[in-house]
Amino acid sequence: xxxxxxxxxxxxxxxxxxxxxxxxxxxxxxxxxxxxxxxxxxxxxxxxxxxxxxxxxxxxxxxxxxxxxxxxxxxxxxxxxxxxxxxxxxxxxxxxxxxxxxxxxxxxxxxxxxxxxxxxxxxxxxxxxxxxxxxxxxxxxxxxxxxxxxxxxxxxxxxxxxxxxxxxxxxxxxxxxxxxxxxxxxxxxxxxxxxxxxx
Amino acid sequence: xxxxxxxxxxxxxxxxxxxxxxxxxxxxxxxxxxxxxxxxxxxxxxxxxxxxxxxxxxxxxxxxxxxxxxxxxxxxxxxxxxxxxxxxxxxxxxxxxxxxxxxxxxxxxxxxxxxxxxxxxxxxxxxxxxxxxxxxxxxxxxxxxxxxxxxxxxxxxxxxxxxxxxxxxxxxxxxxxxxxxxxxxxxxxxxxxxxxxxxxxxxxxxxxxxxxxxxxxxxxxxxxxxxxxxxxxxxxxxxxxxxxxxxxxxxxxxxxxxxxxxxxxxxxxxxxxxxxxxxxxxxxxxxxxxxxxxxxxxxxxxxxxxxxxxxxxxxxxxxxxxxxxxxxxxxxxxxxxxxxxxxxxxxxxxxxxxxxxxxxxxxxxxxxxxxxxxxxxxxxxxxxxxxxxxxxxxxxxxxxxxxxx
Numbered sequence: 144x145x146x147x148x149x150x151x152x153x154x155x156x157x158x159x160x161x162x163x164x165x166x167x168x169x170x171x172x173x174x175x176x177x178x179x180x181x182x183x184x185x186x187x188x189x190x191x192x193x194x195x196x197x198x199x200x201x202x203x204x205x206x207x208x209x210x211x212x213x214x215x216x217x218x219x220x221x222x223x224x225x226x227x228x229x230x231x232x233x234x235x236x237x238x239x240x241x242x243x244x245x246x247x248x249x250x251x252x253x254x255x256x257x258x259x260x261x262x263x264x265x266x267x268x269x270x271x272x273x274x275x276x277x278x279x280x281x282x283x284x285x286x287x288x289x290x291x292x293x294x295x296x297x298x299x300x301x302x303x304x305x306x307x308x309x310x311x312x313x314x315x316x317x318x319x320x321x322x323x324x325x326x327x328x329x330x331x332x333x334x335x336x337x338x339x340x341x342x
Numbered sequence: 343x344x345x346x347x348x349x350x351x352x353x354x355x356x357x358x359x360x361x362x363x364x365x366x367x368x369x370x371x372x373x374x375x376x377x378x379x380x381x382x383x384x385x386x387x388x389x390x391x392x393x394x395x396x397x398x399x400x401x402x403x404x405x406x407x408x409x410x411x412x413x414x415x416x417x418x419x420x421x422x423x424x425x426x427x428x429x430x431x432x433x434x435x436x437x438x439x440x441x442x443x444x445x446x447x448x449x450x451x452x453x454x455x456x457x458x459x460x461x462x463x464x465x466x467x468x469x470x471x472x473x474x475x476x477x478x479x480x481x482x483x484x485x486x487x488x489x490x491x492x493x494x495x496x497x498x499x500x501x502x503x504x505x506x507x508x509x510x511x512x513x514x515x516x517x518x519x520x521x522x523x524x525x526x527x528x529x530x531x532x533x534x535x536x537x538x539x540x541x542x543x544x545x546x547x548x549x550x551x552x553x554x555x556x557x558x559x560x561x562x563x564x565x566x567x568x569x570x571x572x573x574x575x576x577x578x579x580x581x582x583x584x585x586x587x588x589x590x591x592x593x594x595x596x597x598x599x600x601x602x603x604x605x606x607x608x609x610x611x612x613x614x615x616x617x618x619x620x621x622x623x624x625x626x627x628x629x630x631x632x633x634x635x636x637x638x639x640x641x642x643x644x645x646x647x648x649x650x651x652x653x654x655x656x657x658x659x660x661x662x663x664x665x666x667x668x669x670x671x672x673x674x675x676x677x678x679x680x681x682x683x684x685x686x687x688x689x690x691x692x693x694x695x696x697x698x699x700x701x702x703x704x705x706x707x708x709x710x711x712x713x714x715x716x717x718x719x720x721x722x723x724x725x726x727x728x729x730x731x732x733x734x735x736x737x738x739x740x741x742x743x744x745x746x747x
Contacts, residue, residue: 180427221510222471225478227417227460299481303426333483337426337486340444 182307182333191231192329197240203325205285215287216252224295252285287315303337347559361442366679372737389647393419394446401680404706405733409466416460421452441674452678453483454496474506497527498601498685505553509727520547537600543689550689555731556598557584559683561603564675574673578605580683583703583734588688590697598686625670635663694724703734
C-alpha cells in the first residue's frame, strides 16, 4: 500500500513537472481562437473582415446597377488607433477577396507603388522596342477609391484590468462626384486582466 | 521511499537555473553584425525570453538602418508583451519557484519604449499614422506604472505623437499632444528626472521642420539586491556619451535635450505585486531554514526526547530544509539591455533642399567622442517634416540615405 502510494506520488510529481513544459506544435484553423490570448487584431478578425467587406461591397445594389464594370482601387488604411497595425495584411486580403469573388462585377486596379514602377518600366521598355509586347494599352482611370480607418478606445482600470475596443471602417468614394457610395465597419472588443505575476 | 518522490522535485529545482543573459558588449562596441547573430541565436532558442531577445535583435537591426526588419521584430515583440494569458503551471512556478521561469513581458518602461521604437521605425518607413499609434500605445503602457504620480510622465511619447500628428496633417491633435508633453516633462523633471523641465525643442515645435532624436548611452541593468537577492535593483553604467551636438552643412545648429531619462523611468515603475510575493518568500525561506536547523539539531543531538520523537524531528527538519532550498526568492533580473541611458531631441527649422547633418556625441565634459559621430544626407521638402533617429554607438556605420515624409 505504502509502495503504491509512493509510486503514485512520484508519477504525480513527474506529471506536474512535465505539464508546464510539454512541447506542442500543430496547425490550427485560423478562424478559431488560438488560446494564446492577446488584445489586438487576430487572424480570425482579418479573415472575417476581408470576407464581410468584399461580400457587402459586391452585393451593393447601386454599384450592381451601373453600366459596365465599375473600376476601383484600394488606397489605404489610416491608423488612428492607439496600436500599430500590419495594414498590408488587411488591405491585401480585401483586394484578393474582391478580385477572386467579384464575379466580374468590378475591375480592381493595382495602384501600389511597386506595381506602378514595374508597369512604367515595362511600358517604357516595350515602347522603346527593348522587349516585345502584344498590345499597347492605356493605364486605366478609376471610378471609385476604397479607403479605411482604424480606431480604438483603450481603457485601464485598477487591478490590471484593461479593455480595447477596435473599429475598422471602410468606405467607397465616387472619384467624380465625391459621393460616398458604400460604407461598412467591423468592430470587436477585448477585455483582459494582467495576472499577479506580471504586476 | 520519500527520497524517491522528492528526487524529481530536486531535479526540477536544480534544472531551473538562473537566466543567463547574452553579451551586449558587441552591440555597444558597434559590432552590429556579431551582436545580431548573438540575438538571433537566442531568439531561436525561445527560452521564455523571446520577447526580450526580439527587442534586442530589433534594436540591432534598427541601428543598422534595416527598418523594415526592425519594425516587424519590434511589432511582434510589442504584441507579445500584451498577451497576459498564463497557465496555472507558469503562475505556480513563478510564485513558488524562480520568478524568471515565467515568460518575460517587460516592465512598463520597457513596454513603453518598445512602442516608442516601433513608432520611430514607422516614421523611418514613411508611416506617420502607425508611428502616432505606437506613441499613443507608449502613453498607455507608461500609464501601467503602479504609482499614480509616475503615470503618464513619459514626455517623449507625447512629443513624438505631436510630430506624427503634424505629419498626418492634424495640427489640432499636434497642439494637444504638445501641451501634454509639456505637462509630462514638468512632472518628470519635478520628480527628479534629468535635464530641463521646459526643453527648447518644445518651444521650437511650431517652426521646426526637422526633428533629430538620439538614443544616447547605455541603459540601466537589473541586478539582485536585498539579503537573498529578493529585490530587483537597477544599476547604471551609462557610458561615455551624454549628449549630442548637431551641425547642418558645417554650421553648428544646437544640442539635444533629454526627453526620456531611462533609469528614472525604470526606477519609478512603482512597487509591484511580485515584489511583495518575493519578500514573503524570502521571509518564509529564512524561517523554514531556521526551523529545519533547530529540528535537525534536536533530532540528532537532543537527549531529552525519545528515539521516535528524535526520528520525527530529523524527518521534519530535513523537510523544512528541503522546502527552504526549493523556494527561490530571487528576483527576476531580466531586462532590455540595449536600451539607452537617455533619449534626447533636437528640433530646428532647416531650409529646404539637400543638407548634410552631422551629429557629434559628446562626453560629460562636452568633448566629442571619436568614432561616435554620424553624418547623414537629408532631403528637406518645402512643406514636409522629417524625423531622424540616431544612436550613440562606437564604430558607426553609414546609415541609408535620407528619409522624408
